[in-house]
Amino acid sequence: MVPPPIFAPAPSPSPTRTGGTGGPAGYGRSCTNCSRAKAKCIVKYPDASCVRCDRLGKECLPIVALRKRAPKKSPSSRTAKLEEKLDDLVSILRGTQQPQPPPSNPVAQDPYPQQPLEQSHNMPSRLDSLATAATASASTPTNMMHASQFPASAPMFDAAADDAPEPTPAEAEVYLDKFRGWLERFPFMYLPPEVTAASLRRERPFLWLCIMNVTSMSVPQMQRIKVTVRREVAQRVVMDHEPSMDILLGLLAYLGWASMISGPDSKPFLVLYTQLATSVLHELSLARSPIEEQYFHNCFKIWGGRPPAPKIRTLEERRALLATWYCTSVHASFIGKMDTLRWTSHIDESIEILEREKESPFDVILTNLVKVQQITDDAHHLLVRDLLGGGPNVAPSCLFRTAMLSRLNTLKDSMPSNVAAHYVIRLHIHFCEVQIHSTGLYSQSLTDTPYGVDAQRIDSMYGCVRSIRGWHDLFFSLPINELPGLPFSCFIHLFQCQVSLYRLATTEDPAWDKDMMRHTVDLLEFLDQAHDRFQQLNQVYVLKTGPGDETLWQKGCKIMRNIKAMWEPALASAALGGLPTPSSQGFSGLGSGSVAGMPVPGPVHSGAAAAMGGDKNPLLPENGPMDFNDMAWMTDVFGPWDFLKSNESGGKTS
Structure with a gap:
């Protein structure tokens, strides 16, 4: 882009201005007074005063444009500076590769040593790539860098294969396409077809990192990215306090496919990341409607004035709200260490809007997953009440079984045929039936009847087995x-x-x-x-x-x-x-x-x-x-x- 001209008064009479009769002066031909006043310079006749100077009785002096030109750098100087930087970097890398004395307790040594948080905020891939290139041209062996990062007693894998700290650009595109297919099962976000891995990394680097982690085909690479994800979360959410949609969507991708990144010696993360996702959701004010958010924002202000207009909630934010509720519900019922995100009218509104707008063809899958999970969550709470004992004045949980089954059947009837036939929806429906039929089975309050047999309890037990059989047949088919x-x-x-x-x-x-029971499902x-x-x-x-x-x-x-x-x-x-x-x-x-x-x-x-x-x-x-x-x-x-x-x-x- 050409830099704008810098104007200075001309020391000599001006050249002819050919702005035309009654027209504006050409670019760079306005007079000094109009230029200083940032006014349009209108010229009546060539070589005459402009309209403004003539009206004000000022001397009309045209100016001469002087363009500031950047000094050209010779190729030799730029090459020399680049070589100096590379020499310094290679010397630093070689200095860090000096042989270390064997640890006294190699078993207790962390195979993935910690790095300072100042370095963790930047992606380590560039430095690692330069380190590989520098060591390849040096006299030291290529795998010396990798050997210094693992315990001496740990078995070594080939440094030339699958030891990259992150996927290559070509691999990243393949992994992103794979993740697009996975999103059909849990569509917590919408990825347009034109979004590439490179553009996603520029716009949302943390989401890109989490997607690469769950889709990577290399176990060592998964472990490395997993450490980077933890440090990024600690730095950006806790240290820098930067809640963003990038962080929230990345955590949802992590929680949605947590099975792909779990393994031996893995540090637990479900409770931590679920609560972090909930915290980011609240920090972004996505858990409440914009009107409610505006009320709480303005009601305690000591000064008056017109309040700002309520924000318009985007479809992406509504999907994130539903997905966060879904993850907290599933993990709370699984772990038992936390509570589900509170259900609000704003969630109902988001479900209705997503089903009406239909920006993504899979939004209806997300909304129905949340609806089924809501019934499952209610059944889970009754199940927990049975286990903890509800007290003599609390109605038996089995009395709610018929109502919950009716809610589930009504929901199934209201689903579009393609949604009701989706196997993830069907798996959730079968499991919801298992949870509903389980209510009352673990309570001893109804086991004794005048006839010696609790027919309702036996019916629920058989219904539970039948639902498990349905889930079993679908999963293994x-x-x-x-x-x-x-x-x-x-x-x-x-x-x-x-x-x-x-x-x-x-x-x-x-x-x-x-x-x-064994003949139904063994x-x-x-x-x-x-x-x-x-x-x-x-x-x-x-x-x-x-x-x-x-x-x-x-x-x-x-x-x-x-x-x-x-x-x-x-x-x-x-x-x-x-x-x-x-x-x-x-x-x-x-x-x-x-x-x-x-x-x-x-x-x-x-x-x-x-x-x-x-x-x-x-x-x-x-x-x-x-x-x-x-x-x-x-x-x-x-x-x-x-x-x-x-x-x-x-x-x-x-």
Whole structure:
């Protein structure tokens, strides 16, 4: 762009101004007085005074335009400066690659050393790329930089393969296209087709980073990006206090597909990131309607004046509100350490507007996911009330079962046919039915009737089994390549259905027909099928690893084997009629723990106790293939997150 001219008075008579009779002077030909006054210079006749100077009786002196020209830099000087900078950078990198003495305790050393927060705010990819280029041309081996970042005792993977701190531009485009397909299952945002990975990174770098983390095909790369995400959150949200839609959408992407970034030795993040997302939502004033926000903004001001007009809520903000409520509801029912975001009329309004505007074809999927989850959340609260004991003056939760089933059926009838047929919606509907039928099953207030059998309770138990069967058939009928993109909530449902089925298979109610239940859905077969699915996923969705690394799917196979080994003795005993006592199962009635509002089966808690050095569980095989490190990790994926870690640290939470 040509710089604007700098005008100065001419020392000599002006050249001829050809502005034309009665027209404005040409560009750069206005007189000195008009130029200083920033007025339009109108010239009547060539070489005559302008209209303004003639009217004011001033001397009309044209000016001479002087353009400020930037000094040209010779190519040699620019090359020399660039070479000096590269030499300094290479010397710094070589200085940081000096051999370090072996650590005294290599096992306790962090394989991903911490960096100062000042450096973490910038993306480390540029420096790492320069480091790779510098070391490749130096006399030191190429993998020396990577060797200094890992413990001496840790197995090394090939530094030339899959050790990049972030995806290449071509990989980023592939990952973004994959994420677009995943958004159909949990459409918390709308990505227009013209948005590329490069443009998304420029506009919303944190969202781009989170998408790359959940879609990366390299386990070492996932671990590196995961550390960067934590530091970015700490720096931008806590240290710099920069709440933004970029941060909120990135956290929602992380929470929506948390199953893809969980693994052994992972620090728990569900409670932390869910609460951070809620905090950012409130900081952006998205949880309330604009009118309500304006009222609270102005009612305590000590000065008057016209208040600003209420903000117009965008569709993107409304999607973020619904997605945040959905994540808090799912994770609160799963973890039990927090509460769901409060439902407001603004959420109802956002659902109505999104369904009416239809900017994205998948907005209706999001709104119906939230509607189904609202009913599931209500059933969960009744389930928790049963476990905690509602008191003598509280109506039994089973009395609400018919009303909730009616709400769910009405919702299903109101859905468009394509939405009702969507498999994620159907999975949520089946699980909602499981939760509704579970209300009242764990309360002892209605077990004794004048006729000895509580028919309503037995009907609910069978309805629960039937709904689990529906969820089971749908989940295992999905194409294998659809499973990696399922939202985290579907994997939560997988384990919760198994827990509920175990509870029904080991109940001591004499009126319950366990043979009928096993013919409807067999828990051991359920576990075997889940194990086979994880094995198939490990072959279809191939993640690149180094020696000693295991993928999520390999860990899932181990978890299913361990669960089966722990539950099989109790299930076999229940099938023979010799049920274990509640004390031998590790729970007793309402005093037991719970996972997502359901009583936790004894072997799960007993296994956790054994891993912490507790009493031996008689249901566990003495020489079975039990790896309690795997069981601890299982609670991070399928059970209450932080369960073992909070107990090991004396009850501390994340």
